[in-house]
Amino acid sequence: MVEHVDVAVVGGGPAGISAAVASAAAGKRVCLLDEGSRPGGQIWRHRLGQVPDEAQSLLTKLDAAAVKVLFRASVFDVEDRQGSWRLTLSQGERRVAITAEKLVLACGARERFLPFPGWTLPGVMGAGGGQAFLKEGLELHGERVLVAGTGPLLLPVAASVGKAGGRVLAILEQTPWRRVLGMLPVLLAHPSKALQAAQLGRSLFGVPYRPGWWVQEAYGKDFLEAVRLTDGQREEVLECRWLFCGFGLVPNGELGVALGCAGTHAGLQVNKAQESSVNGIFAAGELCGVAGVDAALAEGAIAGLAAAGVWDAASVEGHRLVKARARARSTGRQLERIFALRPELRGLPRPETIICRCEDVPYGAIDPSWGSRETKLCTRAGMGPCQGRVCGPILIYQFGHTPDTVRIPYKTTPVGQLIAEEP
Amino acid sequence: MADHCIIRVDGQLVAATSGESLAVALLRAGHFRFRESCSGQARAPVCGMGTCYECQVRVNGTWVRACLEPVRAGLEVHTDG
Numbered sequence: 001m002v003e004h005v006d007v008a009v010v011g012g013g014p015a016g017i018s019a020a021v022a023s024a025a026a027g028k029r030v031c032l033l034d035e036g037s038r039p040g041g042q043i044w045r046h047r048l049g050q051v052p053d054e055a056q057s058l059l060t061k062l063d064a065a066a067v068k069v070l071f072r073a074s075v076f077d078v079e080d081r082q083g084s085w086r087l088t089l090s091q092g093e094r095r096v097a098i099t100a101e102k103l104v105l106a107c108g109a110r111e112r113f114l115p116f117p118g119w120t121l122p123g124v125m126g127a128g129g130g131q132a133f134l135k136e137g138l139e140l141h142g143e144r145v146l147v148a149g150t151g152p153l154l155l156p157v158a159a160s161v162g163k164a165g166g167r168v169l170a171i172l173e174q175t176p177w178r179r180v181l182g183m184l185p186v187l188l189a190h191p192s193k194a195l196q197a198a199q200l201g202r203s204l205f206g207v208p209y210r211p212g213w214w215v216q217e218a219y220g221k222d223f224l225e226a227v228r229l230t231d232g233q234r235e236e237v238l239e240c241r242w243l244f245c246g247f248g249l250v251p252n253g254e255l256g257v258a259l260g261c262a263g264t265h266a267g268l269q270v271n272k273a274q275e276s277s278v279n280g281i282f283a284a285g286e287l288c289g290v291a292g293v294d295a296a297l298a299e300g301a302i303a304g305l306a307a308a309g310v311w312d313a314a315s316v317e318g319h320r321l322v323k324a325r326a327r328a329r330s331t332g333r334q335l336e337r338i339f340a341l342r343p344e345l346r347g348l349p350r351p352e353t354i355i356c357r358c359e360d361v362p363y364g365a366i367d368p369s370w371g372s373r374e375t376k377l378c379t380r381a382g383m384g385p386c387q388g389r390v391c392g393p394i395l396i397y398q399f400g401h402t403p404d405t406v407r408i409p410y411k412t413t414p415v416g417q418l419i420a421e422e423p
Numbered sequence: 424m425a426d427h428c429i430i431r432v433d434g435q436l437v438a439a440t441s442g443e444s445l446a447v448a449l450l451r452a453g454h455f456r457f458r459e460s461c462s463g464q465a466r467a468p469v470c471g472m473g474t475c476y477e478c479q480v481r482v483n484g485t486w487v488r489a490c491l492e493p494v495r496a497g498l499e500v501h502t503d504g
């Protein structure tokens with residue numbers, strides 16, 4: 001049986017939950033879908049039962065709202081049925097179909113990884129990735145940890161390492177000091193963020209924060225043992241067990257792009273009501289460009305109201321949401337400038353350094369004169385299960401590739417489900 | 424309340440908590456070689472959110488991403504370790 005709803009929301013992070021709650025409050029039948037096994041997306045993860053305070057009120061509203069929530073549901077196909085959308089999802093062994101009048105895409109963002117010799121060693125993981133595992137209960141028992149990459153996310157990651165019993169050797173921030181200082185006006189304009197930063201600063205007391213430094217190479221046999229770092233002039237080698245390294249976030253725009261929504265790899269384009277260039281498809285949150293949880297919450301609510309046909313920018317609530325969105329987006333743009341990637345990072349991979357981790361394609365196998373299609377066809381880079389979600393942004397950064405067209409299925413799906421009869 | 428359970432990883436019994444991420448349970452138990460890449464390198468979780476597929480292991484015979492897989496009592500897990 002195919003279930004029919006008024007609004008289907010893809011992604012159960014702050015943006016998606018906020019959209020689902022808003023549409024449901026307007027009396028619509030709503031379905032919220034997420035790949036994970038709990039609501040909250042990338043930010044609100046927690047060990048069983050411990051809901052973070054700031055998430056509590058929204059999650060309570062979601063529980064109370066008449067929203068059908070499907071977890072462990074990867075949306076792998078969406079079809080335009082002239083006036084409605086048909087979504088196909090894989091849920092464990094099952095294949096499920098849902099039709100919806102309107103779609104809200106809230107697929108969030110993923111971490112950007114950059115290749116350097118040794119980055120594929122066990123023990124090297126993303127900064128946000130490490131954060132995810134720490135929030136879910138990874139314990140570190142005094143182990144030596146280096147946090148590296150770029151962006152404000154490195155600070156809460158280092159704090160979590162400390163809380164989990166790890167010893168943070170340093171936080172390496174690739175952006176130089178003079179640009180990091182550009183954070184001051186941002187903090188002054190946002191007292192609540194300044195307070196958070198001060199609290200973080202206290203929990204990180206004694207941890208060296210080193211702007212202008214980055215990782216050059218990771219060493220180890222079966223597991224990470226040491227890391228060589230540099231500021232472009234000096235070099236140091238630090239023994240460590242874990243390296244949590246991430247270079248900001250990349251929007252998960254694939255589903256929207258495949259549906260014909262205008263946008264770039266920096267995010268989907270939307271109008272003031274969060275509607276994409278395709279009629280009936282709305283988008284909200286990190287998927288429209290990286291701007292943090294405040295943007296996700298405001299945009300989600302606007303998208304949910306607009307998808308329900310009741311968005312009114314002139315109402316009191318409308319005013320509040322528009323203002324919150326503008327503020328968060330402007331901060332997002334400032335942070336993007338401050339934490340722009342330095343060109344030296346392009347010079348890190350050696351010919352044997354793996355670029356595509358799924359297909360083990362080394363840097364030296366890619367001809368810099370190739371475009372993304374040729375690279376894919378000649379080397380299989382981007383053809384593995386992650387479908388280029390890791391190496392795609394690397395190829396864009398490293399060789400200036402334009403993103404390739406998106407294939408269906410959007411998500412790696414068991415073959416049996418792809419060829420199954422229509423449910 | 425933490426709900427402890429036992430799973431079997433490459434034939435050995437491992438204590439875990441029901442509902443927690445299988446990737447965390449494996450890392451805690453000292454498994455750092457989740458899958459072997461096509462050129463034979465050891466790989467372990469990277470993204471923690473279902474994107475990179477480096478955490479793939481077999482659970483009761485099917486490939487899953489360990490970071491998205493909740494632990495249940497009696498899981499039969501095979502890594503490439």
Ligand SMILES: Cc1cc2nc3c(=O)[nH]c(=O)nc-3n(C[C@H](O)[C@H](O)[C@H](O)COP(=O)(O)OP(=O)(O)OC[C@H]3O[C@@H](n4cnc5c(N)ncnc54)[C@H](O)[C@@H]3O)c2cc1C
Nearest residue numbers: 011013014015034035041042075107108128285286292293
């Ligand atoms: C790994 C990681 C860790 C982070 N940690 C922090 C932190 O500690 N503190 C902080 O302030 N910010 C953190 N951030 C940033 C934070 O994620 C964002 O600010 C905020 O969560 C954005 O909300 P969102 O709703 O737009 O997206 P998200 O929270 O990313 O939610 C998107 C959801 O969509 C789902 N999804 C995507 N595609 C599909 C599909 N095809 N089918 C089904 N479901 C799908 C995903 O499973 C996900 O749950 C982190 C980001 C990442 C990537």
Ligand code: FES
Nearest residue numbers: 471473475476490
């Ligand atoms: S750690 Fe990346 S998919 Fe599980």
